[in-house]
Amino acid sequence: xxxxxxxSRSFGSVKALDQVSFTVKPGxxxxxxxxNGAGKTTAMRIIMGVLSADSGTISYQxxxxxxxVDSTFGYMPExxxxxxxxxxxxxxxxxxxxxxxxxAQATAGAARLxxxxxxxxxxxxxxxxxxxxxxxxxxxxxxxxxxxxxLILDEPFSGLDPLAVDTVMExxxxxxxxxxxxxxxxxxxxxxxxxxxxxxIIAGGQIxxxxxxxxxxxxxxxxxxxxxxAPGADASWATAWRGLTEVSVTPGGAGSGGAAxxxxxxxxxxxxxxxxxxxxxxxxxxxxxFERDIPSLAQVFKEVIA
Numbered sequence: 001x002x003x004x005x006x007x008s009r010s011f012g013s014v015k016a017l018d019q020v021s022f023t024v025k026p027g028x029x030x031x032x033x034x035x036n037g038a039g040k041t042t043a044m045r046i047i048m049g050v051l052s053a054d055s056g057t058i059s060y061q062x063x064x065x066x067x068x069v070d071s072t073f074g075y076m077p078e079x080x081x082x083x084x085x086x087x088x089x090x091x092x093x094x095x096x097x098x099x100x101x102x103x104a105q106a107t108a109g110a111a112r113l114x115x116x117x118x119x120x121x122x123x124x125x126x127x128x129x130x131x132x133x134x135x136x137x138x139x140x141x142x143x144x145x146x147x148x149x150x151l152i153l154d155e156p157f158s159g160l161d162p163l164a165v166d167t168v169m170e171x172x173x174x175x176x177x178x179x180x181x182x183x184x185x186x187x188x189x190x191x192x193x194x195x196x197x198x199x200x201i202i203a204g205g206q207i208x209x210x211x212x213x214x215x216x217x218x219x220x221x222x223x224x225x226x227x228x229x230a231p232g233a234d235a236s237w238a239t240a241w242r243g244l245t246e247v248s249v250t251p252g253g254a255g256s257g258g259a260a261x262x263x264x265x266x267x268x269x270x271x272x273x274x275x276x277x278x279x280x281x282x283x284x285x286x287x288x289x290f291e292r293d294i295p296s297l298a299q300v301f302k303e304v305i306a
Contacts, residue, residue, distance in 0.1 A: 002150050002181045007056035016042045018205045024181040031196035032185040039205040040185040044152050048075045074148030076139050078155045084128035088138050092145045099146035113141040116171050132159045153184035157191050169195050193297035203305040220300045221292045225274045228289035229263040238265045243273045262288050
């Protein structure tokens, strides 16, 4: 486990980090989210030893992180860091050997990552000849090629098209399954919501929320509920129901390929009032589902930093 404890760092009169503490657990993907200037990159650079902290500690497996320890970490900075005129595979092998892998191990690892990330056909191309999306995938490969103990990625999904995002997500999930802690930052909250196990939200250099992503979403669900009725069901009665707030009815009907979509009613209510709504719905016909209306990660983020 990677532990960040009471980390502070100032640049002149600007306090970039103020007593920042969080953990990155083994085998879990932890999303690090915040607005521009929130402190994400500063924290990552300190973890990697690129910057020093004014105060606070970083430990891995219960021991302080030293230069010898963080040299086993994998790091992808937000800025491009590859040699522009050097071939991708040649660079990956070079970086892997710098981390102590044999030539054979480095070559095999580089080939495997290039295949997984869809870059095999461009293996000998210099980085400067690649599209920005392919350069991003090459950067990710460089962070992974030495099979790091901890993986730190700053905006790994930036510049990737939807198919490339899916590819990178699968690679990261597989690497996490090997037991490594993974910390990554991203402004793409829809992607973060799809992939993260845990979440760290930072604003103004201070941690505003940490925990399992699903638990944080449930915590901020409030008193909103979602009722799913059969396709074509009449839910007009819900809009006139007393005691409900922010009632929204989405009619269901025929979908693509002949599949029918449910009629969905979302509303705010007390638990007792919500139970009454469910009983009323059952008098009109079958109910396909009834649950709390879990907010998106974007909604949670806005509420936490407000």
